[in-house]
Amino acid sequence: MSINWYKYASPATFYGLAGRLIPGFAWAAAVLAAAGLYIAFFLAPTDFQQGEAYRVIFIHVPAAWMGMFIYLVMAFWSAVGLAFNTRLSFMMARALAPTGAMFTFVSLWTGALWGKPMWGAWWVWDARLTSTLILLFLYVGIMALWAAIDDPRRGDRAGALLTIVGAINVPIIYFSVKWWNTLHQGASVKPSGTSMDEVMLAGMLVMAVAAWFYSIAVAFARVRRIILERERHTDWVNAQLERA
Amino acid sequence: MDLPTLLSAHDLECARGERTLFTGLGFGLEAGRLLLVQGGNGQGKTSLLRLLTGLATPAAGEVRWRGEPIRRARERYHREMAYVGHANGIKEEFTPLENLRLEAGLAGRALDEAAAAQTLSGLGLARCLDLPARVLSFGQRRRVALAALLTAGALLWILDEPLTGLDVHGVALVEELLRDHLAAGGMVVMTTHQPLTLDGVQVQKIRVGDWAPAARR
Amino acid sequence: MLRFAAPLETREEDASSSSLRFLLTVIRRDLLLAARRRGDWLTAQFFFVMVVSLFPLGVGPEPELLRRIAPGVVWVAATLASLLSLTRLFADDHRDGSLEQMLLSPEPAVLLTLGKAAAHWLIYGIPLLIVAPVLGIQFALPWDAVGVLVLSLALGTPILSLLGAVGAALTLGLRGGGVLLTLLILPLYVPALIFGAGAVDGVISGTGAEAHLSLLGAFFVLSLILTPWVSAAALKVSLE
Numbered sequence: 001m002s003i004n005w006y007k008y009a010s011p012a013t014f015y016g017l018a019g020r021l022i023p024g025f026a027w028a029a030a031v032l033a034a035a036g037l038y039i040a041f042f043l044a045p046t047d048f049q050q051g052e053a054y055r056v057i058f059i060h061v062p063a064a065w066m067g068m069f070i071y072l073v074m075a076f077w078s079a080v081g082l083a084f085n086t087r088l089s090f091m092m093a094r095a096l097a098p099t100g101a102m103f104t105f106v107s108l109w110t111g112a113l114w115g116k117p118m119w120g121a122w123w124v125w126d127a128r129l130t131s132t133l134i135l136l137f138l139y140v141g142i143m144a145l146w147a148a149i150d151d152p153r154r155g156d157r158a159g160a161l162l163t164i165v166g167a168i169n170v171p172i173i174y175f176s177v178k179w180w181n182t183l184h185q186g187a188s189v190k191p192s193g194t195s196m197d198e199v200m201l202a203g204m205l206v207m208a209v210a211a212w213f214y215s216i217a218v219a220f221a222r223v224r225r226i227i228l229e230r231e232r233h234t235d236w237v238n239a240q241l242e243r244a
Numbered sequence: 245m246d247l248p249t250l251l252s253a254h255d256l257e258c259a260r261g262e263r264t265l266f267t268g269l270g271f272g273l274e275a276g277r278l279l280l281v282q283g284g285n286g287q288g289k290t291s292l293l294r295l296l297t298g299l300a301t302p303a304a305g306e307v308r309w310r311g312e313p314i315r316r317a318r319e320r321y322h323r324e325m326a327y328v329g330h331a332n333g334i335k336e337e338f339t340p341l342e343n344l345r346l347e348a349g350l351a352g353r354a355l356d357e358a359a360a361a362q363t364l365s366g367l368g369l370a371r372c373l374d375l376p377a378r379v380l381s382f383g384q385r386r387r388v389a390l391a392a393l394l395t396a397g398a399l400l401w402i403l404d405e406p407l408t409g410l411d412v413h414g415v416a417l418v419e420e421l422l423r424d425h426l427a428a429g430g431m432v433v434m435t436t437h438q439p440l441t442l443d444g445v446q447v448q449k450i451r452v453g454d455w456a457p458a459a460r461r
Numbered sequence: 462m463l464r465f466a467a468p469l470e471t472r473e474e475d476a477s478s479s480s481l482r483f484l485l486t487v488i489r490r491d492l493l494l495a496a497r498r499r500g501d502w503l504t505a506q507f508f509f510v511m512v513v514s515l516f517p518l519g520v521g522p523e524p525e526l527l528r529r530i531a532p533g534v535v536w537v538a539a540t541l542a543s544l545l546s547l548t549r550l551f552a553d554d555h556r557d558g559s560l561e562q563m564l565l566s567p568e569p570a571v572l573l574t575l576g577k578a579a580a581h582w583l584i585y586g587i588p589l590l591i592v593a594p595v596l597g598i599q600f601a602l603p604w605d606a607v608g609v610l611v612l613s614l615a616l617g618t619p620i621l622s623l624l625g626a627v628g629a630a631l632t633l634g635l636r637g638g639g640v641l642l643t644l645l646i647l648p649l650y651v652p653a654l655i656f657g658a659g660a661v662d663g664v665i666s667g668t669g670a671e672a673h674l675s676l677l678g679a680f681f682v683l684s685l686i687l688t689p690w691v692s693a694a695a696l697k698v699s700l701e
Contacts, residue, residue: 138648148637158698161627169652173651318567329558333562350568353479353482
């Protein structure tokens with residue numbers, strides 16, 4: 001049995017599909033986030049080394065994962081769009097970028113909050129922090145490029161090319177910063193290597209899944225808006241608008 | 245004798261931003277023929293020419309050269325096609341001679357100075373050979389662009405408003421160039437707002453406005 | 462009488478020789494242009510010297526401190542100077558229509574972007590190598606560190622030109638293109654900056670420069686192989 005993927009690659013079909021899926025993802029995200037936060041604040045034990053402050057990692061770690069992961073997904077959709085000329089792929093990349101940038105920013109922010117009690121400094125030029133900062137710069141650059149280009153077709157392609165160049169560059173940046181860092185200040189800023197409690201791990205995973213569902217719901221909502229905007233001269237959009 | 249259709253367009257659709265300029269546009273052009281692209285401002289004349297050169301890609305449909313889509317036969321097509329757009333493609337810092345020779349080099353060809361000077365003189369630029377293009381008038385620069393067109397030795401010319409900025413003599417010169425090119429079996433696709441007198445030339449016409457989405461519905 | 466009849470059969474020529482002619486013409490053309498516009502060229506060089514010279518005024522004249530920051534300062538200034546000139550890499554040719562003509566050449570666009578980046582390096586990169594030793598001495602760098610500084614710039618400035626060409630192609634013809642170019646390209650410069658400045662640092666601190674230089678070389682080779690294709694694709698996107 002084969003699924004007709006091209007059918008779902010058409011913006012008109014996907015518009016309806018995304019609309020039906022959004023509530024499910026949104027509710028799942030809300031429930032899981034509530035559960036995750038409950039685990040984080042009430043079930044997870046106090047860390048004997050870091051005290052209560054460590055609880056920020058329940059937000060920090062999932063946010064950092066998502067920031068990085070969403071960039072990879074954007075790069076994937078960009079490559080698909082350039083290779084197969086599918087409009088929806090570019091729209092997905094555009095819809096994901098703000099969420100990715102938001103998670104990257106949150107992970108930097110919470111990282112600073114966590115770093116103060118842990119390392120005694122709001123900011124250290126550690127490999128992960130530095131490459132996350134540069135990842136945020138990349139997100140900002142891509143969104144600025146989209147904003148500067150009026151023609152949607154050109155914007156899609158230019159943004160996709162930049163995303164892919166960035167995706168090749170991010171690992172290089174990560175390793176170069178890591179290497180630079182070990183030469184400069186040694187391994188003095190490593191987080192304490194305590195073995196992770198099972199409850200803590202569970203809480204983190206629940207939060208991560210919540211972040212996934214949230215990202216999907218928000219990206220779908222955004223992609224629906226982009227579709228409407230792009231296809232506002234077509235018959236099906238006008239029919240939709242009249243019904244609404 | 246039946247001449248072969250060398251250039252053809254099939255179901256071309258062109259969108260500028262959100263607006264569809266034309267859709268389903270098609271034609272065929274034989275050797276020795278001139279295609280005059282007509283239409284009002286903003287109807288997509290320049291867009292159509294850019295699709296035909298391969299600089300822009302159509303939203304749908306394709307352009308074929310010698311029966312092959314130009315996307316696949318790009319190298320051969322660009323060897324046999326020359327384009328003069330709104331901008332002349334002339335560097336102001338260079339003299340007409342340098343411009344011509346560099347342009348040949350950019351097409352991967354060699355052009356010796358004597359041949360370049362001869363072509364430029366033939367277009368009435370004998371006295372400006374060594375002046376930087378900066379000091380030339382607009383019409384003179386247009387003539388340099390036409391000289392580059394001649395030295396390209398292309399079979400197909402695509403010309404976007406070649407008469408702009410030319411005086412009466414210039415217009416007559418272009419008409420002569422076109423006649424000679426067509427008589428030698430060359431092909432031309434062009435736009436112009438000015439009247440063109442081409443006796444003994446078979447002119448094919450296409451109105452981009454006829455293919456606008458609203459007109460077809 | 463066919464006064465202007467051009468030869469309609471194109472001369473058959475060896476494909477590789479015409480590609481080489483194309484590449485060399487692109488480079489020669491830009492060199493010739495730079496020679497005719499010496500003012501622009503001098504501006505970029507003085508910008509580099511001035512930015513570097515501002516630092517001692519800002520942080521104080523202690524030789525110890527200057528020696529510590531010299532590699533980073535020279536390298537950051539080099540990235541900024543290259544960006545300054547990169548904004549016009551394709552913009553001038555775009556304005557007068559010659560960029561379109563170059564893309565309509567039968568030769569592949571990747572040779573165009575490669576030639577453009579090479580010309581940019583010859584015009585704006587090599588002078589930095591010549592000025593850098595003077596700046597190194599100003600910053601009290603030892604001689605072996607000055608040598609490595611020049612070497613790191615020799616390996617690293619081509620990366621700046623190659624990556625910068627991608628940004629210049631992406632931002633072609635956009636309003637505020639210059640600032641946007643900076644925003645897009647500076648993050649991508651980070652590895653070159655780290656390896657380049659790190660090599661000089663390695664000499665000063667005694668840990669050696671070989672590892673940094675070989676990584677810089679690897680990054681250069683990677684950029685040389687990949688970026689001309691991306692720039693070519695970006696140019697086509699920007700011209701549609």
